[in-house]
Amino acid sequence: MPEFRLVEEDEFQQAIDLADKVFRKEGHVSMGIAFPQVFSVALNQSYGAFVDDKLVSFIGLVPSVLHLEGAEVQAYSIGAVCTDPDYRRKGLANTLLEKIFEHVNKSGASVLFISGDLPIYMKQGCTFYGKMNQYKLHRDDITRDTSYKVRELAPYDWFQLRKLSQNRKIRYEQTIYEIAQLNKGAGFASIFKMKHKVLVAEKNSELNAFLIFGVPYQEQEGGDSRVIEWGGDPIAIRTLLAEVFTYGPDSLLWNVPSYEKGLMQDLDSFQEKVDQTYPGTIKIMNLDLLLNQLVPYFKDKLAISTVDEKQKRLFNNENSTTLSNLDVEELILKGSKNVEWYSDIFPIPFPFPQGLNYV
Incomplete structure (x- = not known):
C-alpha cells in the first residue's frame, strides 16, 4: 500500500534521482542542481509516494510571494512532477495532488501555479492564464544606445541588481541570495542545456538595467538564445538585447508579458511575434x-x-x-x-x- 507524505531530509536524493531518470538525458545537469528550491531540505515542502520506503512518485512544491503593484499574493508552484515508469497508471500522482491541495489550503496561499497543462491538472480545475507576446529577435533588429557601458555582472553589483529587481511593479519576491542561487541553477534554461549569462547596462557608475539570458553549455555559433529575466530602463534593456548577439546566437526568443506596456510599444514594429497565453496553468x-x-x-x-x-x-x-x-x-x-x-x-x-x- 503506497504511503503519501512529505519527503524527509534523507529521501531528497531519491527525489532527485527519480526526476533525473524521468526528465534528464545525456548532457543535462541534474535536476537537483537546476532546481534547488524544489529539492530543498530547508523548505521541506515537496511530496512523495513511497512503496516499501522507495520513492516512486514525486511532486515538487515551492512557496513564493508575488508583488503586484503594492499587493502581496501568497502562492505555490508545483514542478518536477514524475512517477517511476513501473508505477504509472496507478493514480499515485492524483493522490499526491490532493495532498498538495490540502497543504496549500492550510498555508494561506491563494493560488497554485503548474508548469504543465496535462489532463491530470485540467481535470482538477487548473486553467490557462495571462497574456504575452513572444518575439523572435535577430542580430540586426536591435540598435544599442552607446551612452551605456555594457558588461557582465560583477561580484560587487548585487545591491544595485536587487534594487532594479525590486523596482519592478510585477515580480516575485527575491532576496539577493535567492537571485544568486536561482541564477546559478538556471532552472528553465537547463531544459535546453543552457546556463545563464547576466549583462548589466551602466551609466555614471549606476546600473540602469540587467538582462539574464541563456547560452549553451558548450560554446557554439548559431541557434536560439532565450531571455530569462530582466529589469530596469527599457532603452537600457534594448541595448542589452543587442549585446546578447555578441555571444553567437542566430536569434533570441523573448516572452514579454502584456503588463510590460512600455517594452511592448517599443517592440511593436517587430514582425516575428506571436500573441499567446502564459505557458503552464x-x-x-x-x-x-x-x-x-x-x-x-x-x-x-x-x-x-x-x-x-x-x-x-x-x-x-x-x-x-x-x-x-x-x-x-x-x-x-x-x-x-x-x-x-x-x-x-x-x-x-x-x-x-x-x-x-x-x-
Whole structure:
C-alpha cells in the first residue's frame, strides 16, 4: 500500500534521482542542481509516494510571494512532477495532488501555479492564464544606445541588481541570495542545456538595467538564445538585447508579458511575434482569500464585495456589475473585452512564470 507524505531530509536524493531518470538525458545537469528550491531540505515542502520506503512518485512544491503593484499574493508552484515508469497508471500522482491541495489550503496561499497543462491538472480545475507576446529577435533588429557601458555582472553589483529587481511593479519576491542561487541553477534554461549569462547596462557608475539570458553549455555559433529575466530602463534593456548577439546566437526568443506596456510599444514594429497565453496553468485555491490579498492592487480602481455564496459585486464610483464567482475567476485570469470600465484592470498581471522562479 503506497504511503503519501512529505519527503524527509534523507529521501531528497531519491527525489532527485527519480526526476533525473524521468526528465534528464545525456548532457543535462541534474535536476537537483537546476532546481534547488524544489529539492530543498530547508523548505521541506515537496511530496512523495513511497512503496516499501522507495520513492516512486514525486511532486515538487515551492512557496513564493508575488508583488503586484503594492499587493502581496501568497502562492505555490508545483514542478518536477514524475512517477517511476513501473508505477504509472496507478493514480499515485492524483493522490499526491490532493495532498498538495490540502497543504496549500492550510498555508494561506491563494493560488497554485503548474508548469504543465496535462489532463491530470485540467481535470482538477487548473486553467490557462495571462497574456504575452513572444518575439523572435535577430542580430540586426536591435540598435544599442552607446551612452551605456555594457558588461557582465560583477561580484560587487548585487545591491544595485536587487534594487532594479525590486523596482519592478510585477515580480516575485527575491532576496539577493535567492537571485544568486536561482541564477546559478538556471532552472528553465537547463531544459535546453543552457546556463545563464547576466549583462548589466551602466551609466555614471549606476546600473540602469540587467538582462539574464541563456547560452549553451558548450560554446557554439548559431541557434536560439532565450531571455530569462530582466529589469530596469527599457532603452537600457534594448541595448542589452543587442549585446546578447555578441555571444553567437542566430536569434533570441523573448516572452514579454502584456503588463510590460512600455517594452511592448517599443517592440511593436517587430514582425516575428506571436500573441499567446502564459505557458503552464493556474488554479485559484481560494477566491475570497485571493481577492483579499489583491485589495492594494484594486485601490482607486474598483472594489469587490460578496453578494452571496455564489456571486460578487464589482463597482467603482460610476459603475457596478454582479458576476458569479466562476465569472470573477475567469475575469481575474483571462480578462474581458465586453466591459470597458474594468478592461484595464483584468486580467490580473501575474509575473511571467518562466523566469528565475520557474519550477
